[in-house]
Every structure is written in structure tokens, then in C-alpha cells.
Amino acid sequence: MFFLKGIPLWSQDCDFVISGTINDLHDGTPIYGAIISIEGSDNFAQTQENGFYILEGLCSGSVNLKIEHTECNPIKKKVSIDENAILDFELEHHINELEEIIISDNQLKGLNGNAKESRLNRDQIVRFSSQSLGDALTTLAGVSSLKTGNAIAKPMIHGMYGSRVGIVANGVRLRDQEWGSDHAPNIDLNAFQNVQLVKGAAALKYGGDTPGGIIVLSPPKIILGDSLFGQTIINAATNGGGGSLTSKLMKSTSNGYYINGQLTAKRFGDLTTPEYVLSNTGMKEINVSFKLGRSIVIKGWELNYSRFQNETGILRAAHIGNIQDLLRALESNIPLRIEPFTYGISAPKQQGLHQNIHLIYFNQFKDNFKWQLDYNYQVNTRKEFDVRRGVSVDIPAIDLKLQTQNVLANLKWNKTFSWEFEWGINAMLQDNFSNPNTGVKRLIPDYLKTELGSYFVGSYKPSNSFHWDWGIRLDQVDWDVQKYYGVSDWKTRGYDKVFPQFEVKETGTQILVNPKLKFINFAAQTGFSFEIGEQFETSFSYVLSQRSPNASELFSDGLHHSLATIEYGSLMLEKEISSKFLLSLSRTQGKLKGSVEPYFSRINNYIFIGPKGLQQTIRGAFPVWQYDATNALIWGVDASFDFNFSSQLNLDLNASYTRAQDLKNELPIINIPPFNSTQTIKYSSPKNRYDVEVVNHFVARQKRFPDLNFSVKTLSEGSIIEQLVDVSTPPKAYQNLDLFFSVYLGNPNKSKTILRFMIHNITQTKYRDYLNRMRFYANEIGRNFQFQLVYSY
Amino acid sequence: MVKTIILYTKQTLLFIFLISIFSCSKDTPEIVNEEELITTVELSFNTQGESEQKIRWETTAPNTAEIILKSNTEYEVQITFLDESDPGDIENINEEIIEEVDEHQVFFEFSGVTISYVQSDSDPLDSNQNPVFINTVWSTSVASSGIVRAFLIHEPTTKNSTTRNGFGGETDVSVDIPIRILEE
Numbered sequence: 001m002f003f004l005k006g007i008p009l010w011s012q013d014c015d016f017v018i019s020g021t022i023n024d025l026h027d028g029t030p031i032y033g034a035i036i037s038i039e040g041s042d043n044f045a046q047t048q049e050n051g052f053y054i055l056e057g058l059c060s061g062s063v064n065l066k067i068e069h070t071e072c073n074p075i076k077k078k079v080s081i082d083e084n085a086i087l088d089f090e091l092e093h094h095i096n097e098l099e100e101i102i103i104s105d106n107q108l109k110g111l112n113g114n115a116k117e118s119r120l121n122r123d124q125i126v127r128f129s130s131q132s133l134g135d136a137l138t139t140l141a142g143v144s145s146l147k148t149g150n151a152i153a154k155p156m157i158h159g160m161y162g163s164r165v166g167i168v169a170n171g172v173r174l175r176d177q178e179w180g181s182d183h184a185p186n187i188d189l190n191a192f193q194n195v196q197l198v199k200g201a202a203a204l205k206y207g208g209d210t211p212g213g214i215i216v217l218s219p220p221k222i223i224l225g226d227s228l229f230g231q232t233i234i235n236a237a238t239n240g241g242g243g244s245l246t247s248k249l250m251k252s253t254s255n256g257y258y259i260n261g262q263l264t265a266k267r268f269g270d271l272t273t274p275e276y277v278l279s280n281t282g283m284k285e286i287n288v289s290f291k292l293g294r295s296i297v298i299k300g301w302e303l304n305y306s307r308f309q310n311e312t313g314i315l316r317a318a319h320i321g322n323i324q325d326l327l328r329a330l331e332s333n334i335p336l337r338i339e340p341f342t343y344g345i346s347a348p349k350q351q352g353l354h355q356n357i358h359l360i361y362f363n364q365f366k367d368n369f370k371w372q373l374d375y376n377y378q379v380n381t382r383k384e385f386d387v388r389r390g391v392s393v394d395i396p397a398i399d400l401k402l403q404t405q406n407v408l409a410n411l412k413w414n415k416t417f418s419w420e421f422e423w424g425i426n427a428m429l430q431d432n433f434s435n436p437n438t439g440v441k442r443l444i445p446d447y448l449k450t451e452l453g454s455y456f457v458g459s460y461k462p463s464n465s466f467h468w469d470w471g472i473r474l475d476q477v478d479w480d481v482q483k484y485y486g487v488s489d490w491k492t493r494g495y496d497k498v499f500p501q502f503e504v505k506e507t508g509t510q511i512l513v514n515p516k517l518k519f520i521n522f523a524a525q526t527g528f529s530f531e532i533g534e535q536f537e538t539s540f541s542y543v544l545s546q547r548s549p550n551a552s553e554l555f556s557d558g559l560h561h562s563l564a565t566i567e568y569g570s571l572m573l574e575k576e577i578s579s580k581f582l583l584s585l586s587r588t589q590g591k592l593k594g595s596v597e598p599y600f601s602r603i604n605n606y607i608f609i610g611p612k613g614l615q616q617t618i619r620g621a622f623p624v625w626q627y628d629a630t631n632a633l634i635w636g637v638d639a640s641f642d643f644n645f646s647s648q649l650n651l652d653l654n655a656s657y658t659r660a661q662d663l664k665n666e667l668p669i670i671n672i673p674p675f676n677s678t679q680t681i682k683y684s685s686p687k688n689r690y691d692v693e694v695v696n697h698f699v700a701r702q703k704r705f706p707d708l709n710f711s712v713k714t715l716s717e718g719s720i721i722e723q724l725v726d727v728s729t730p731p732k733a734y735q736n737l738d739l740f741f742s743v744y745l746g747n748p749n750k751s752k753t754i755l756r757f758m759i760h761n762i763t764q765t766k767y768r769d770y771l772n773r774m775r776f777y778a779n780e781i782g783r784n785f786q787f788q789l790v791y792s793y
Numbered sequence: 794m795v796k797t798i799i800l801y802t803k804q805t806l807l808f809i810f811l812i813s814i815f816s817c818s819k820d821t822p823e824i825v826n827e828e829e830l831i832t833t834v835e836l837s838f839n840t841q842g843e844s845e846q847k848i849r850w851e852t853t854a855p856n857t858a859e860i861i862l863k864s865n866t867e868y869e870v871q872i873t874f875l876d877e878s879d880p881g882d883i884e885n886i887n888e889e890i891i892e893e894v895d896e897h898q899v900f901f902e903f904s905g906v907t908i909s910y911v912q913s914d915s916d917p918l919d920s921n922q923n924p925v926f927i928n929t930v931w932s933t934s935v936a937s938s939g940i941v942r943a944f945l946i947h948e949p950t951t952k953n954s955t956t957r958n959g960f961g962g963e964t965d966v967s968v969d970i971p972i973r974i975l976e977e
Binding site: 319321322324325328387388390431434436438439440441442445446448480482483484510512617618620714715718719720 | 819821822826827828831832850886889897903904905907940942946947948950957958961962965968
């Protein structure tokens with residue numbers, strides 16, 4: 001990785017100066033103590049704490065530069081010198097001694113291969129400190145978020161989300177009821193230093209069931225030796241009248257012990273659009289995490305605990321009783337309930353609590369074998385409160401407790417420097433409990449789910465310019481479910497004929513059944529990447545993934561209050577089989593750097609929810625939606641271009657396009673991100689004392705959507721009229737503008753303190769977004785002034 | 794090599810130990826006692842010199858019964874909401890509506906027939922003296938036939954309206970019942 005920010009200065013023989021910074025390839029952090037030398041001479045320089053180096057007394061002509069660091073692979077670069085220049089380098093940082101415990105670096109090597117990945121660096125994570133993971137990820141090309149209001153954002157990769165996208169934090173899959181489209185990942189972005197997006201399923205170690213991709217969150221690196229440092233970030237925002245505080249402290253000692261602690265608190269009141277208050281959209285969140293470990297290079301252990309707790313209000317106007325209410329909401333330009341601003345959160349709302357305990361032990365033997373054992377226990381409780389009649393407001397309508405235990409044993413063999421293999425076994429047991437005291441029919445039943453899997457992955461990297469990796473994985477998934485069906489439901493769907501063996505007992509109008517389902521999933525992946533010359537880099541990867549249906553797709557059973565639909569799962573569903581091809585082409589030419597990444601996936605048995613008639617209830621007729629399978633074709637392109645006008649001025653363009661088609665029904669697939677593009681122009685002051693960034697977002701109108709409209713009969717002035725309920729037409733295209741102004745205080749090379757001023761939606765654009773489930777009810781939020789203080793110590 | 798085997802054994806034992814933590818069994822889930830259910834809407838009509846007429850709308854029935862009224866007549870009408878999901882424990886939801894009268898509104902819409910209605914003297918009032926329309930007096934006009942749509946509205950945005958849309962709020966009940974007005 002190399003790019004040049006050339007500044008022509010004056011010239012004089014053997015008096016040239018090269019300077020620049022050396023950063024980590026993966027998270028952009030400066031690398032301290034890297035040596036940059038000129039081959040065949042004794043002229044060298046070492047980077048300072050901020051990654052800055054200066055190499056003086058160079059003669060004109062062509063030289064070979066060598067950049068080395070104890071923890072990195074060395075790189076060489078041939079440059080011809082005829083003027084003073086600024087050369088920046090990025091080194092691939094592998095903290096070898098700590099490879100096992102610092103899963104991030106371990107993964108980086110494995111993941112970095114071919115399945116296309118993008119990443120968020122520490123600075124980007126800091127900017128989104130008061131927001132969510134889903135929001136932060138949308139800055140990457142190809143990533144959108146499926147939202148429910150503003151606070152609930154679910155990451156979406158190439159039009160896929162939920163169970164099709166895996167989230168791996170600290171080396172373990174997050175298990176938090178990810179099946180729900182209005183469930184945001186229960187994770188605090190602030191606890192992590194690096195977020196990587198693997199668009200293929202390259203991380204076979206963590207599962208072979210994510211055709212969309214995997215999001216890998218890595219904690220800060222562990223420093224060997226005595227150290228104590230920390231960071232505090234304070235945010236204050238005008239929209240929602242709230243803010244956040246996050247603070248972390250890390251201590252390590254020379255005998256290998258380390259201890260980390262982190263705390264985040266967020267609080268917002270009702271958000272506002274340019275014209276009105278979005279009533280009941282406040283949120284509060286409090287998270288802590290703690291880590292203790294010891295690493296003495298060849299072996300070590302770590303104990304991790306994290307707790308995430310939040311409460312999020314759902315727009316009050318989005319709670320409706322029947323389709324006539326929905327029609328009324330659709331016909332109104334503004335939400336039907338607008339109350340004065342408040343910090344209070346009342347029903348409808350969600351409460352989530354996620355706790356995670358993780359134990360790691362690793363050991364090395366025979367020099368090139370390493371094994372690691374992970375035990376992980378996650379408890380997720382989720383409560384959803386509805387506006388209810390005659391029931392205490394403290395009783396949730398959905399009350400789920402999901403407990404997951406996972407054991408992972410991994411053996412790694414570095415055969416030679418270029419060949420590397422990993423083999424592992426993973427066992428998971430998941431227990432879902434749906435509290436019956438809600439007084440509402442269970443949406444998701446009680447179940448036990450076990451997963452037993454094994455994988456074998458390998459990579460071959462003979463040089464910096466070629467990389468091949470591959471992997472296979474086999475999983476067995478078993479469901480043991482206990483669910484009550486309405487007797488008539490069970491029979492009308494023909495389950496009594498197909499699954500008589502599941503029936504346990506009939507109690508009045510309900511029947512208890514005990515479905516036992518088994519799925520065998522096979523996943524495989526391979527990819528190549530190579531450089532052609534110095535400017536052109538290409539990679540190709542193929543990923544086969546198989547996913548068994550999730551709890552919602554199999555069993556969901558109930559009414560959705562925000563869309564007035566009755567949703568049913570289907571016991572008939574089979575596993576989803578996806579083949580995905582990704583190609584990446586990137587080229588660096590002078591000041592321009594560009595990459596184009598087309599992808600193509602074909603999914604057999606693609607599970608989706610579609611309309612299945614109407615059901616008469618005491619609130620009138622309701623549209624019924626049921627999960628079903630089809631074959632799908634999803635393809636698209638992500639592109640990004642980076643243009644450095646000068647070392648001060650930079651233009652960055654990102655765009656992505658996705659097209660998805662249901663092949664059986666010959667219809668576009670719902671909720672696919674429309675064409676979108678982001679343009680960023682950034683000016684940095686000469687000594688990096690401040691920078692200004694203007695970001696323009698453009699989102700086109702989604703023209704490809706299935707028509708899921710239905711009609712409702714309303715009575716008006718003594719006669720019955722049939723009216724169309726348009727829940728299909730996507731909102732108009734929009735554009736909005738953000739501004740970031742950052743000031744780096746203190747010693748600019750150390751940048752210990754950052755003051756940042758941000759304005760989102762500067763122009764008060766009034767718009768609605770196709771991927772926001774609240775688009776039927778209200779506009780997106782208006783202008784927001786945000787102030788951020790980042791203090792590192 | 795021996796060292797390797799020991800390590801493998803240790804690893805396997807630890808693995809087996811952790812798997813054994815997993816073994817647990819699941820209790821039979823309790824049946825959910827559904828709370829906010831309304832299964833039945835009952836309308837009763839009384840006028841002088843006639844016996845009471847009762848029409849029921851039930852979630853489990855085909856609901857073809859027709860209300861038959863005389864033209865140019867005043868009727869005392871009472872609407873009752875019931876939860877009859879457990880035949881042994883029938884709940885009268887009206888009690889709850891009256892208890893939380895500020896948060897509820899009954900409303901009727903007609904098509905094909907001309908009927909006007911006002912609250913009756915026995916109708917409960919909310920804290921702002923607005924009628925809830927559980928007890929109403931209907932005045933029929935000419936002979937005709939059509940339907941009446943009965944609503945129970947939860948948390949209406951206003952309690953003073955003459956249209957369903959005007960009340961806002963969420964619909965808890967919306968049932969259509971055929972109605973015929975005969976020449977007196």
C-alpha cells in the first residue's frame with residue numbers, strides 16, 4: 001500500500017528531503033518506531049509517536065526504500081528522487097507475539113486475503129461515538145442500514161441483513177435475537193477500536209451461514225510492557241437535546257498482565273424533523289465492559305465481561321390498530337400524534353439487556369502450532385412494550401430471554417511462512433424462553449437450538465503480491481421447539497398431515513407441538529488476490545454459504561403493530577443456499593486511487609415474507625404475511641474513488657448499486673437499498689491543526705419494488721368506498737449535507753485532544769428513507785449540531 | 794510428541810467438560826392467558842312497545858344477523874364488548890372502558906341508511922364531560938338497508954368529532970353489521 005502526496009519544492013543535488021507518516025494498514029493508527037532506510041546506504045530514519053519520519057540528505061536519482069517494523073512485514077519501494085516529497089506508507093501490523101489473544105490482528109491476516117473487506121478506523125468510530133454500529137457502517141460503500149426510526153439501525157450488506165449478516169465481537173458471534181428487522185445489534189461501538197466488514201463469508205471460523213457478510217469488531221490492541229492510557233469522549237447534540245459520555249482505561253504490566261475497563265452512557269430526548277417533534281423517540285443506554293488477562297507470548301488467558309442495556313422509544317404515531325388507521329397515517333403528511341418535546345420514553349418502546357462473558361486460553365507448542373479455547377456465554381433479554389388496554393404499562397407484550405453458550409477450539413499451524421492452516425470445532429447451545437406473563441400470544445416460541453460445527457481453513461501467501469485462501473465448514477443445526485398453535489391454524493396449514501409426529505397435546509383451541517428440526521449446512525470459500533505491477537491490484541472470491549431458517553422465519557406468529565400485518569412463520573422452510581462471487585479491481589495512479597467491486601449472488605430457497613391474503617378480525621380485515629422461499633438473484637457494484645489534489649485537499653467518492661430479483665415470482669425483492677452515493681471533500685490545515693470535511697449524501701428513489709398494496713373499505717358520508725393502502729411506493733430521492741470541523745489541540749503530532757463540531761442535515765432537508773420502517777409515518781430528522789470532545793491520556 | 798498428546802487430551806477433556814455444562818432440559822411452556830382480547834360485540838336495541846333486539850358479532854361466527862329497525866323511531870342502544878375466549882370466565886370489557894373512560898371512545902358509522910345518534914342519559918361521561926357512546930339513542934329515518942360499523946377507539950386524539958378519522962387514535966374494534974330499516 002503506497003500513495004504519494006507530492007509537493008514540489010526546490011531542488012538541489014544531495015539535499016533532498018523525504019518525509020511523511022507510516023500508519024497501520026488496518027486502522028490507520030500511526031506506527032511508532034518503524035525504520036525507513038535506503039538500501040545500500042546507512043541513511044535511515046525512525047518514526048516518532050505520531051508515525052512521522054523525516055529522511056534528509058538524499059541525492060537525486062532512483063533509490064530503494066525499505067520500511068521495517070518489528071511487528072510488521074517489511075515493505076520495499078522504489079522511488080525516483082528529483083524533488084522533496086512527502087511519502088506516506090501503510091504497514092500491515094501483525095503483533096506476532098500476541099497474535100492469539102489479539103483476535104483482531106489474527107483475523108486481519110486471514111480475512112485480509114480475498115473476500116472483499118472494508119473497515120472503519122478509530123477516528124470514524126469516534127465520530128459515531130454517540131450513535132450506533134449501524135449508523136457508523138453506512139459510511140462504507142455497499143453498506144446501508146435497515147432502520148426503525150433513528151435509534152434502531154440494523155446493518156445491511158448488499159441488501160441483506162439480520163440472520164444473513166454475522167456480527168463478530170471480540171472473536172465471538174453476537175447472539176441477540178438478530179432475526180427481528182426492528183432489532184438493532186446489542187453492541188456498544190465504543191468498546192472497539194476497529195470495525196471490519198467482510199463482504200464475503202471469509203470468516204468461516206465464525207460461521208458459514210452469512211451470505212451477506214460478517215462485521216468484525218476488534219478491541220484495542222494490548223500493549224506488552226508497562227503502560228496506562230485511556231480516552232474519554234463527550235458528545236452533546238442539539239437534536240434530541242442529548243449526548244453521550246464514553247470513557248476507557250487500559251493498563252498493562254511488564255509481566256504480561258493487562259486490565260481494561262470501559263463505560264458508555266447515552267441519553268436523548270425526542271428527536272425533531274425540520275417541522276415537528278418525533279414524539280416518543282428518546283433513548284437511553286448504559287454499557288460497561290471489563291477485561292482482564294495475561295499474555296506471556298507463547299501462552300495466555302483472558303476474561304471478558306460486557307453489559308449492554310438500552311431503552312428506545314418507538315414513534316408513538318406508528319402504533320396503529322388496523323388498516324384504516326394505517327391508511328389515515330399514510331394520508332397524513334405529518335405524524336398523527338405530536339406532543340411537546342420530552343425526555344420521557346413511554347410505550348411503544350423496547351428494552352434490551354445483553355450480557356456477555358468470554359474466557360480465552362491459548363497455548364503454543366512445537367513452535368508453529370497454537371491452540372486456543374474460547375468459552376462464551378451470552379444472555380440477551382428483550383422486552384417490547386406496546387400501547388395496551390387494560391393491562392399495566394409495566395407488562396411487556398414481548399418478553400424474551402435468549403441464552404447462548406459457545407465453545408470454540410481452534411488449532412493453528414504455521415507450516416511455513418507462506419502456508420498457514422487452521423482447524424477448529426465449535427459447539428453452541430441456545431435456549432430461548434418466551435415469558436407467558438405478557439398476556440399476548442408468543443411471537444417466538446420456547447426452543448433449544450444446538451449447533452455443532454467444524455471448519456478447516458488455509459492460506460498461501462508466497463509474496464506480498466499474491467494471496468490464495470480457502471476454507472470449508474460443516475455445521476449441524478438442531479431445533480427442539482415447544483409451541484402452541486391454534487388448532488384451526490395447525491390444520492388449515494396442513495401441518496396435522498405433514499407433521500403428526502410433532503403433536504403433543506390439545507388443550508381447548510390450542511395444540512402443543514414439539515417440532516424437532518435438523519439442518520446440515522455446508523460452507524466453502526476460496527479466493528485469490530494479486531498485484532499486477534505497482535498500480536493494479538485485483539482479487540476474486542467465491543463463497544458458498546448455507547443458512548438454516550431462523551426462529552422468526554419458522555415460527556413467528558402474531559400481529560405487527562407498526563404495519564398492521566399478521567405475520568406467520570412456516571415449518572416447511574428448508575435451508576437457504578447462496579453462491580456469491582466478488583471481484584475487486586483497484587488501481588492507483590498518481591493522485592487518483594479507485595476501486596470497483598462488482599458482486600453477484602444466486603440464492604436458492606431464499607426466505608422472504610410475502611402477502612398471503614386477508615384475515616378477518618374484530619378490528620377489521622388484516623393483511624396476512626407468511627414466510628416462503630423463492631430463488632433470488634442479487635447483484636451490484638460498489639465503487640470508490642479517492643483523489644488527492646494536494647496534501648491538504650482530498651476528494652472521496654463512494655457509490656453503490658444493488659439489484660435484487662425474486663426469480664420464481666418475477667418480482668423485485670423488497671427493502672433493497674436504492675442507488676446511493678457519498679461525496680466527501682476534506683481540507684486539512686498545513687500542520688494538521690484542524691480539518692474541515694463536507695459530506696454530501698445522495699440516495700436515489702428505489703424504482704424496483706414489489707407491489708404489496710391492498711385495499712380497505714371505509715365508510716364515508718353514508719357510502720362505502722374502497723381505498724388503496726399504498727405500502728409499496730418508495731419515497732423520493734433525497735440529498736443531504738453534513739459538515740465536520742475538527743481541531744487538534746496540544747502538540748499537533750500527538751493530537752491528544754480533539755475538538756469536533758459537526759452539523760448533520762445542514763440544509764434541513766425534509767425527506768423519508770426507503771429503508772426506514774417509520775417512513776410511513778414521519779420524516780427523517782432535521783438539522784443537528786453536535787459538539788464532540790475527545791481526550792486521550 | 795508425548796507433550797502434544799497430553800495437550801490434546803487436556804484440550805479434549807476441557808471440551809467435554811464444557812459440553813456437559815450444556816446439558817439441560819426444557820420445561821413444557823405455559824399456555825398464554827391472552828389479556829386484551831375482545832371476542833364479541835353485542836348491540837341491544839330497545840324502543841317502547843317492542844321486545845329487546847340483541848345482535849352479536851363474534852370472532853368465531855359467520856356473523857350474518859341483521860339489525861331490523863322501524864323507520865322514524867327512537868331506539869335506546871347499548872353496545873357491549875366481551876371477552877368470551879374462556880366460556881367459564883366471560884369478561885365484560887365495558888367495565889374496563891368505563892374505568893379508563895378518558896382513553897376510550899365508541900363511535901358508529903353508517904352506510905346505506907340514515908341514522909343519527911346522541912348519547913343517552915345513562916351514558917358514562919369522561920373527565921371533560923364528553924360522552925363515550927356506550928349508551929346511545931338512535932333516530933332512524935326512512936326505510937332503507939345498509940351497514941353499521943361499530944368502533945372502539947383507544948387513546949383518541951380528540952373526543953369531539955363526527956368522523957372516525959377525526960377521532961384519531963387506534964382502532965381496537967371495527968365490526969360491520971348489516972342493518973335494515975322497515976317502513977313503520
